[in-house]
Amino acid sequence: SPAIQVVGDPAVAQRLVNDAADALTTRPNDGLLKALATWTGGPERIESITTAAYGSHWRSLRSNLTAAVLNPSRIAALAPLHRDAVQDLLAGLSAGAAGEAVVMREYLDRALFALAARTCFGDGVEESRVRALQRVMEDLTQGMDDNVSLDGSTDPRRLRRLLGVFVPLGELVRPLVAASRARQTAGSYVDSLVDLRVPVNDVDGNGKRALGDDEILGLVAEFLATNWKVVETCIEWTLAHLVIGLEVQKKLRREVDEAAAAGDAEAWLSEKGLGDLPYLRAVVLESLRMHPPSPFVTRGVHDDLASGGTIGRLRKKLVFLVRDIGRHGGAWTDPDQFMPERFLPGGEAEDVNHMPGRSEMRMMPFGGGRRFCPGYSLALVRVKFFLAALVRHFELAPPSSGVDLAERLAFNNLMKKPLRVRVTRRTLP
Numbered sequence: 072s073p074a075i076q077v078v079g080d081p082a083v084a085q086r087l088v089n090d091a092a093d094a095l096t097t098r099p100n101d102g103l104l105k106a107l108a109t110w111t112g113g114p115e116r117i118e119s120i121t122t123a124a125y126g127s128h129w130r131s132l133r134s135n136l137t138a139a140v141l142n143p144s145r146i147a148a149l150a151p152l153h154r155d156a157v158q159d160l161l162a163g164l165s166a167g168a169a170g171e172a173v174v175m176r177e178y179l180d181r182a183l184f185a186l187a188a189r190t191c192f193g194d195g196v197e198e199s200r201v202r203a204l205q206r207v208m209e210d211l212t213q214g215m216d217d218n219v220s221l222d223g224s225t226d227p228r229r230l231r232r233l234l235g236v237f238v239p240l241g242e243l244v245r246p247l248v249a250a251s252r253a254r255q256t257a258g259s260y261v262d263s264l265v266d267l268r269v270p271v272n273d274v275d276g277n278g279k280r281a282l283g284d285d286e287i288l289g290l291v292a293e294f295l296a297t298n299w300k301v302v303e304t305c306i307e308w309t310l311a312h313l314v315i316g317l318e319v320q321k322k323l324r325r326e327v328d329e330a331a332a333a334g335d336a337e338a339w340l341s342e343k344g345l346g347d348l349p350y351l352r353a354v355v356l357e358s359l360r361m362h363p364p365s366p367f368v369t370r371g372v373h374d375d376l377a378s379g380g381t382i383g384r385l386r387k388k389l390v391f392l393v394r395d396i397g398r399h400g401g402a403w404t405d406p407d408q409f410m411p412e413r414f415l416p417g418g419e420a421e422d423v424n425h426m427p428g429r430s431e432m433r434m435m436p437f438g439g440g441r442r443f444c445p446g447y448s449l450a451l452v453r454v455k456f457f458l459a460a461l462v463r464h465f466e467l468a469p470p471s472s473g474v475d476l477a478e479r480l481a482f483n484n485l486m487k488k489p490l491r492v493r494v495t496r497r498t499l500p
């Protein structure tokens with residue numbers, strides 16, 4: 072079995088991420104990730120961006136995602152979808168009785184999944200199919216959480232249950248892929264996958280081919296999971312701290328109200344407007360530091376990767392403990408305290424960002440090196456948009472039972488006990 076090095080120290084992580092970037096370019100081909108690349112049971116691997124070895128196939132999948140969804144102009148074009156999703160969330164919460172404790176995750180689940188599905192498949196997917204997809208993706212993300220292990224071990228029964236989810240998922244997704252093939256216009260992520268031509272040979276990149284249905288299904292599953300639960304995890308944790316720390320909530324609300332009063336009604340909620348709010352930025356960074364939604368980042372050193380793209384035997388495995396790195400006592404004062412002020416000018420982390428710096432790294436919520444998360448800007452836009460709208464339109468108070476900050480530390484670091492919040496609609500100033 073491969074040697075495992077576990078890294079929980081920010082200085083060690085910094086050296087590895089920067090200095091060893093050329094050697095650490097691929098995730099380990101073991102356990103859950105190996106299973107996800109071989110779920111069809113056929114001889115060929117079915118790669119998602121996450122599972123693909125560093126090479127021309129990975130590069131074409133990743134640049135396609137960026138070009139189709141994640142570049143700044145595409146993100147700006149998603150603004151109407153974002154506004155709809157927030158309106159749905161606010162309407163759902165308003166329908167609940169005033170002052171009553173609601174399970175936030177249920178509302179966030181609905182709003183964020185619909186948003187993920189519309190970004191993936193376009194505007195025209197009927198509601199019943201969106202909800203059926205949501206149920207299947209719930210099973211898939213739960214299955215990923217059940218099967219994650221640091222040493223790559225798996226339980227055959229649990230793994231079978233997880234991979235079984237690709238059957239109903241395929242039944243729901245295939246008609247949408249067929250509809251995309253039949254369409255002339257392109258706009259959604261699935262449209263880009265249908266049009267994409269990847270190199271036939273990962274080594275020299277010669278010749279091009281289209282993606283098969285199973286490949287598209289794997290990429291769709293990856294897209295829905297990252298756009299949905301990972302983003303939701305960040306929002307839920309941040310809300311937990313706003314509910315416990317009423318001073319933080321008030322301060323954030325003041326900033327959002329002032330921005331709303333200063334800008335025209337639409338502009339304050341634009342990507343640009345939200346990017347300009349320093350306290351909102353600090354609150355989100357503090358949440359990502361303490362509760363990184365993806366708590367483990369892994370790399371593998373394999374036998375024949377150097378010969379190009381193929382993944383041979385796993386020799387060595389690195390596990391970055393993202394959560395421990397963000398709470399390291401040597402790098403942070405009172406690491407277990409939620410203190411957004413540390414990210415403001417004059418604070419101990421005023422220069423710390425969501426991405427590792429060249430010379431210093433104190434947190435890595437979006438990973439680092441060649442395989443850092445390409446979705447971070449879209450993720451931050453969504454997190455900030457939802458949080459700003461929630462504090463603007465609602466007073467958020469803890470339930471009588473209090474807030475339990477236990478973490479799940481699985482594939483997704485969701486709250487162990489879903490957050491309950493007493494919500495009261497505000498009269499806008």
Ligand code: HEM
Binds near residue numbers: 302
């Ligand atoms: C708050 C939300 C998010 C967090 C905290 C997050 C975090 C991460 C982390 C830690 C990694 C591993 C990075 C590494 O190994 O160095 C990753 C990879 C990835 N993420 Fe995200 N992510 C988020 C949202 C998104 C979104 C919205 C997308 C959009 C499609 C996305 C797409 C991906 C992809 C495709 C990879 C694999 C990249 C590769 O292997 O080249 N993520 N993410």
